[in-house]
Each structure stands twice: as structure tokens, then as C-alpha cells.
């Protein structure tokens with residue numbers, strides 16, 4: 165009985181009381197007990213200013229969108245570098261970011277699902293969610309930086325946040341003074357200031373950068389990105405499709421756009437700053453050697469699973485794993501503070517699920533879950549292997565979508581355009597995708613010996629790649645199962 169009372173008390177406190185407390189025109193007199201219970205809880209929640217109105221939020225640096233490496237980070241713009249002699253110079257701006265993380269449109273891959281398979285299924289509708297967070301160069305995660313073992317890199321970091329920051333180079337074998345752990349190794353970068361890191365890369369692997377100052381808050385607020393260091397001698401086996409995925413999670417309460425940084429009760433789970441249905445589909449060609457790189461900096465581990473394949477774990481943030489020590493699997497757990505690289509040959513055509521296997525992480529905003537047929541949300545996308553015999557006639561235009569932030573005006577404009585998008589005319593998936601490509605600045609040639617993902621992936625659907633199209637127009641997948649008494653078929 166006692167247990168029941170406590171349970172009811174908790175339900176009242178967390179589910180009902182906040183609603184009553186937020187109800188307009190509710191006077192203290194009418195709800196004295198509830199107010200007493202709720203106020204201390206909300207009273208403890210500190211206010212975090214998202215921006216400083218006195219600090220102008222810059223547009224992304226000129227080489228934003230310039231593809232110079234080989235790794236595709238779906239949903240995030242690439243970042244090129246300038247050369248100062250032999251030094252590769254990258255520019256990062258730590259700044260407030262406004263980003264659409266989910267929308268109410270069908271997922272990209274849904275156009276490939278035969279209509280017959282969807283008969284009798286009436287899932288809940290997805291909904292649009294905007295996140296106001298912090299990141300680099302207009303997005304969370306920030307851009308993926310790419311260089312080669314042996315390179316000297318210079319990263320110029322400008323701080324446009326309303327508080328000090330620094331950048332920690334996670335897993336890097338660099339001098340102590342470049343570590344970005346503030347205050348131990350360097351002073352903070354104050355709002356408005358610029359700080360330059362410079363070091364030589366003595367290793368290879370999938371590494372990360374994230375805030376090194378006030379990290380519990382700043383990392384939780386979205387400040388992170390990938391830093392890929394390619395091995396000096398190239399890869400033992402040529403990688404055809406190299407994909408980077410940053411795993412992220414936020415606690416966003418219903419009706420809010422700011423993450424709640426005071427809780428571990430996360431309810432939004434993202435690949436590269438987007439939740440399903442907005443995560444781009446990962447499209448490869450049958451026979452491609454694929455490397456997937458997963459990165460995680462905060463709080464929870466994510467066991468990422470791919471249908472249809474057995475992969476080998478080929479690397480961590482510590483670098484490549486020698487062949488005799490590689491572990492096989494179809495799920496890879498990515499604990500906080502680590503990266504995990506897996507590699508396999510995409511020899512099994514079709515549409516395959518790629519998702520976190522913590523099932524609370526494949527829905528959005530747990531709040532509206534009446535346990536009906538839930539639409540796919542969270543860390544969920546499809547890995548599409550285009551069959552060899554379809555490669556010539558049908559292919560899918562790759563979505564090297566972008567994210568960045570900027571003003572509310574641009575956000576609204578992008579939203580308006582987005583609502584008119586069809587899949588066939590959909591180069592980008594998120595806000596600010598229409599920011600003008602900067603880049604009159606001089607730039608060096610792409611990293612030698614590393615083939616760009618974009619170049620290798622031009623698939624043309626000839627305008628047939630539209631949502632909710634009858635499956636007859638989409639010859640990409642085998643047709644829906646016939647309702648016969650064949651084994652494994654619905655009868």
C-alpha cells in the first residue's frame with residue numbers, strides 16, 4: 165500500500181503537477197499544495213542564456229561546404245582547409261545553433277518501400293522539432309575535420325558563445341598545452357576571443373573534438389565533432405563509402421526548443437544532429453567496401469545494429485585494430501568517450517535498418533507514446549544497397565545534407581522551402597541548407613589518395629524518387645511479398 169502511495173505521489177509530481185503549474189491563470193490560492201511541491205523542483209533549474217545579444221553570430225567560415233576529404237557525415241556540411249605552407253588550417257566558430265532535428269515529412273527511404281507492405285499500417289504521425297543548442301560553424305555536431313597522419317594542423321577557434329569555452333582534442337597524442345582542458349593547460353577563450361591550436365598528427369583513427377571547458381554543460385549542449393585522421397600509407401583495402409556518424413542525445417521537454425541540461429532523462433536520440441525521419445538514408449552500391457565510424461561523447465552508450473551484414477570492428481579512437489584481433493558482429497556498442505569503426509562489403513542488396521538497439525532510442529519525445537503503431541524516430545535510418553543490376557538505370561542522388569543555423573529569418577525560409585520539397589528535388593534535409601555556398605577563398609587540392617564520397621555516388625532516379633509513389637515506379641527493390649502460401653510469406 166505504501167509503495168502504491170509513493171508511486172502515485174511521483175506520478176502526480178512529475179506528470180500532473182507541471183501541467184497544472186503551467187496552466188495560465190492558475191492562482192496560488194487554487195493550487196497551494198501543488199505549487200509547494202513543484203516550485204522547489206523548477207526553482208533549482210538554472211537559467212542558461214543561449215546567446216549574448218551583443219555578440220554577432222557569424223556565418224559559417226568560407227570553406228564550409230567544401231568537400232576535401234573522403235568521409236561523408238550525413239546531415240552535416242563538410243569543412244575544407246586552407247594551406248599555410250604545409251600546415252592545414254581549419255576554422256571553427258563556437259556559437260549558438262538553431263537546428264531542425266525532426267520533421268513531419270516521410271523519411272527519405274519510405275519512397276523505396278512497396279505500397280503493399282504498408283497496407284493496414286497506420287502509424288502515428290511524426291512531428292517537427294527545433295533544437296536551440298550550441299555547436300560549431302552552425303551545426304551540432306560541428307563539421308568533420310579530415311587530415312592525414314603526419315600532417316600539421318592549425319585550428320583557429322572563435323568563441324561567439326555567451327560564456328568562455330575551449331576545444332579539447334579527444335584521444336589526440338599532442339603536447340599538453342594543446343589539449344584544450346581549461347584551466348589546466350590553457351586559459352579559457354573568452355566570448356569574442358579567438359584562440360589557435362596547432363599540432364602534428366602522430367596517429368590515425370576516428371577521433372573527436374568537444375568542449376574542454378565546462379564540459380558537462382557545453383558538451384551536453386551540443387559542442388562536439390569528428391576529426392578523422394587517415395593513415396599515412398592509406399588503407400589496406402580501399403574503402404568505397406566512408407561514413408561518419410556522431411551519436412547524440414538531448415532532453416527536450418514538450419513544447420521546448422532548448423535542451424534541459426539538468427537531467428539524464430533523454431528523450432531525443434540523434435545521428436549527426438537529426439532524428440528519424442529526418443536522418444538521411446545511407447546509400448551504397450552493391451559490392452562497395454563500407455566503413456561506418458560511430459562517435460559518442462556523452463552520458464549513454466549506444467549499441468548500433470545493422471540488419472543483413474556481419475561486420476568487423478576495425479578501429480577505435482585508439483587507431484586501427486590489426487586483422488587478427490578484429491571482432492565480428494552486427495551490433496557495436498559505442499560507450500561514452502569512444503569511437504568505433506566497422507567495415508564490411510555491402511554484398512547484400514536491399515533496404516536494411518541501421519539503428520540503436522536500445523529501443524527507447526528509436527522513438528522521439530517519449531511523451532506522446534500511447535503504444536500504438538509508433539513511427540520510426542530517434543537513432544534510426546536505412547542502409548540502402550543498390551543492386552548491381554539496377555546501378556545503370558536507377559540510382560539515388562546522394563543527400564549530402566547540411567544543417568547550420570543562423571537567423572530566424574533563414575530558419576523560416578528554409579522551413580517554408582522544406583515544406584515544398586519532394587524527395588527528387590531534395591539535396592538537403594535541414595535548415596540553412598540554402599545558405600549560399602561561400603568559398604571564393606583559395607583552397608588546395610583534395611587530400612591525396614582519398615577518393616571523395618560524392619564523386620563515387622551519382623545515382624539518377626530520373627524524377628521517380630518521390631514520397632508515397634506507387635511501388636510500380638520504383639524498380640529498386642523486389643516487389644512486395646505475394647500473399648501465397650510460400651514459406652516465409654504471409655498466407
Ligand SMILES: [Cu+2]
Pocket residue numbers: 433465466467520521522525543
Ligand atoms: Cu542508443
